Amino acid sequence: MSRKPVMLSGIKPTGELHIGNYFGAMRQLVELTRSGKYAPFIMVADYHALNSVQDAETMRAHTRELVMGYIAVGLDPKDVTLFKQSEVPEHTELAWIFDTITTMPYLMRAHAFKAAEAKGKEVSVGTFNYPMLMAADILLYDTAVVPVGADQKQHIEYARDTAEKFNRVYKTDTFKLPEPYIMEDVATVPGTDGQKMSKSYGNTIRLFATKDELAKTVMGIVTDSSGERPQNVYVIHKLIRSDAELMPLYEEHRGKYKALKDALIEDLDAFIAPMRARYEALKDDPSIVNETLLEGGRAARSVAEGKMQEVRKAVGVA
Ligand code: TYM
Numbered sequence: 001m002s003r004k005p006v007m008l009s010g011i012k013p014t015g016e017l018h019i020g021n022y023f024g025a026m027r028q029l030v031e032l033t034r035s036g037k038y039a040p041f042i043m044v045a046d047y048h049a050l051n052s053v054q055d056a057e058t059m060r061a062h063t064r065e066l067v068m069g070y071i072a073v074g075l076d077p078k079d080v081t082l083f084k085q086s087e088v089p090e091h092t093e094l095a096w097i098f099d100t101i102t103t104m105p106y107l108m109r110a111h112a113f114k115a116a117e118a119k120g121k122e123v124s125v126g127t128f129n130y131p132m133l134m135a136a137d138i139l140l141y142d143t144a145v146v147p148v149g150a151d152q153k154q155h156i157e158y159a160r161d162t163a164e165k166f167n168r169v170y171k172t173d174t175f176k177l178p179e180p181y182i183m184e185d186v187a188t189v190p191g192t193d194g195q196k197m198s199k200s201y202g203n204t205i206r207l208f209a210t211k212d213e214l215a216k217t218v219m220g221i222v223t224d225s226s227g228e229r230p231q232n233v234y235v236i237h238k239l240i241r242s243d244a245e246l247m248p249l250y251e252e253h254r255g256k257y258k259a260l261k262d263a264l265i266e267d268l269d270a271f272i273a274p275m276r277a278r279y280e281a282l283k284d285d286p287s288i289v290n291e292t293l294l295e296g297g298r299a300a301r302s303v304a305e306g307k308m309q310e311v312r313k314a315v316g317v318a
Contacts, residue, residue, distance in 0.1 A: 006144055009025060009041075013045070013046055018206055020197030020198065030074040044066050083299070098166070138178050139178070144176070166314075190235050218236075237263075
């Protein structure tokens with residue numbers, strides 16, 4: 001087994017990837033993988049997605065799309081262990097053990113739970129326990145770093161607390177404490193309305209969008225006429241160009257929102273085009289997704305099985 005520190009992250013297969021996923025997390029996964037400093041474990045968090053995707057065909061389709069997405073952004077399946085959470089039953093097994101050392105009031109402090117409650121939603125037990133499954137995802141692999149966007153920070157704190165609690169209760173050093181890896185400038189990528197980009201807000205820019213789609217989405221970016229610089233356009237533009245490059249452009253087109261949006265469409269299209277081409281090409285070869293998941297599942301499972309044996313001994317069921 002590799003002695004390099006483990007990097008692990010995951011995305012829920014809940015639908016189309018957007019540029020918030022890319023800049024907030026996926027790009028860092030590619031960069032850290034290429035650095036060669038880590039042993040990368042990249043997950044399709046399908047059991048987490050079951051809280052919202054409750055149709056078998058949709059789940060299968062989104063799962064395949066996410067695997068293609070990971071590969072299209074530049075992750076080479078040869079270099080990463082890319083796997084489906086559901087193929088490694090140790091994740092749910094460990095989540096149960098964590099449930100037994102975790103209190104309800106502690107889980108009630110989770111942002112996601114509080115937000116759902118505040119909206120008057122009926123919260124499923126799966127949504128309530130979500131942080132424990134995520135803690136299991138991370139801790140099973142002795143993960144050192146977890147590249148994510150800012151919205152996942154609290155979940156990593158939950159994983160750290162849970163590791164500490166388990167080690168304390170069972171007087172072991174079974175679990176290592178993971179660190180979040182959050183890039184400050186892209187911690188929360190804004191959407192077309194200036195709020196956090198999120199599928200649930202309907203303000204996303206699709207990662208593999210065609211140029212026509214990009215044009216339509218960018219033209220829909222909310223601009224207010226109070227300033228000379230359309231802030232919501234600028235902050236998205238800043239994801240792909242430096243301030244130094246943008247200053248002259250925004251100066252030249254002061255107050256001309258249409259021209260600035262046109263420039264953003266061109267830049268986004270140029271940035272996305274190579275990834276989009278890879279994504280489209282992958283659609284023609286379903287075997288890559290199958291093989292990747294098969295290999296990744298096996299590799300992940302062998303690590304997770306080892307850790308679970310330690311856990312079972314520590315708690316006294318083995
Ligand atoms: P998910 O599927 O909601 O999002 C996937 C990744 O994209 C990041 N992200 C963003 N980053 C910046 N700005 C945004 N607007 C934005 N929107 C999404 C998220 O922070 C995340 O990194 N619970 C996780 C999935 C998960 C996981 C894990 C992650 C399950 N197990 C173990 C890490 C480790 C989630 O729902 O991500």
